[in-house]
Amino acid sequence: MGVKGSVLAIDAGNSKTDVALIGADGSLLSTARGGGFQPPVVGIGTAVDVLGATVERVLASAGAGVEAVAHVSACLANADLPVEEEQLTEALGARGWGRTVEVRNDTFAILRAGVDEPRGVAVVCGAGINCVGMLPDGRTARFPAIGRISGDWGGGSGLAEEALWYAARAEDGRGEPTELARALPGHFGLGSMYALIEALHLGRIEYERRHELTPVLFAVGAAGDAVAHGLVDRLAQEVVAMASVALSRLGLLDEHAPVVLGGSVLAARHPQLDDRIAGLLAVKAPKAVVRVVKESPVLGAGLLGLDHTGAATEVHDRLRAQYT
Numbered sequence: 001m002g003v004k005g006s007v008l009a010i011d012a013g014n015s016k017t018d019v020a021l022i023g024a025d026g027s028l029l030s031t032a033r034g035g036g037f038q039p040p041v042v043g044i045g046t047a048v049d050v051l052g053a054t055v056e057r058v059l060a061s062a063g064a065g066v067e068a069v070a071h072v073s074a075c076l077a078n079a080d081l082p083v084e085e086e087q088l089t090e091a092l093g094a095r096g097w098g099r100t101v102e103v104r105n106d107t108f109a110i111l112r113a114g115v116d117e118p119r120g121v122a123v124v125c126g127a128g129i130n131c132v133g134m135l136p137d138g139r140t141a142r143f144p145a146i147g148r149i150s151g152d153w154g155g156g157s158g159l160a161e162e163a164l165w166y167a168a169r170a171e172d173g174r175g176e177p178t179e180l181a182r183a184l185p186g187h188f189g190l191g192s193m194y195a196l197i198e199a200l201h202l203g204r205i206e207y208e209r210r211h212e213l214t215p216v217l218f219a220v221g222a223a224g225d226a227v228a229h230g231l232v233d234r235l236a237q238e239v240v241a242m243a244s245v246a247l248s249r250l251g252l253l254d255e256h257a258p259v260v261l262g263g264s265v266l267a268a269r270h271p272q273l274d275d276r277i278a279g280l281l282a283v284k285a286p287k288a289v290v291r292v293v294k295e296s297p298v299l300g301a302g303l304l305g306l307d308h309t310g311a312a313t314e315v316h317d318r319l320r321a322q323y324t
Contacts, residue, residue: 006311007022008059011298017035017051021058048088059097068098070100073102073304107145108140110122121259122260159213160213163231164193236276253285256289259291260291262292
């Protein structure tokens with residue numbers, strides 16, 4: 001088996017996968033994008049097959065004879081528990097893409113992409129919400145992050161559900177008035193929450209389109225609506241609670257440490273949310289240094305891979321320069 005390249009970096013989310021082949025000097029040899037990674041829906045074998053199609057394209061485009069690399073660094077959605085990471089490590093290892101394989105939850109990719117060394121905490125709020133932290137010595141902090149049964153609140157999908165709940169109760173008189181009762185159905189060209197409830201229930205509006213309501217919630221909150229404002233404020237509290245707990249577990253709460261924010265909701269830079277997060281963190285973790293990550297998460301997977309191989313700082317810097 002010929003080996004060329006140092007790291008095969010994989011960032012696999014629910015909707016898309018990015019794969020990059022990285023040379024020993026930090027250069028990008030080839031890249032490709034593929035479909036989403038959803039083992040809970042299709043099973044591990046089928047999910048890895050989908051992933052494999054993208055990996056094979058990357059290896060093939062790097063040149064004749066490339067079949068494997070020194071190390072596979074895979075940051076995968078739905079690898080929420082250590083036992084799931086172990087199962088996926090075994091599944092990826094069986095494909096023979098690299099001499100060694102390390103699987104992590106995809107939140108670690110966002111964290112590593114946003115820090116100069118593997119030290120700090122990341123909170124990601126996209127469709128769901130998650131938080132991880134890590135130290136150079138390998139210690140980590142994390143949460144199960146599998147929904148309400150693991151204590152989660154927030155994420156784009158969760159916010160949309162909360163907004164619908166308050167809007168429905170406002171319209172039928174069970175709850176306090178809120179502009180959400182007009183704005184949410186209005187987004188779909190409907191005149192009432194009843195009409196929106198019916199359309200969602202009967203499938204005339206696809207379930208996946210509920211995420212479109214999250215920006216509506218933020219807009220209504222920014223206009224001064226008390227209910228919407230309260231939901232945005234609660235999300236800020238959740239973000240800070242996760243970050244401060246992770247910092248504390250790693251002994252970083254009283255140190256200057258990065259807190260990286262990522263995911264579609266946090267990357268949208270809603271002023272109310274940003275300001276509230278900054279204010280709460282100033283109390284909970286006054287030395288935390290907050291930044292919103294803009295780099296591609298596959299960069300983080302690649303940097304984690306270079307960390308594993310013991311690559312020099314200039315190799316890390318060369319790879320980062322190609323993504324920034």
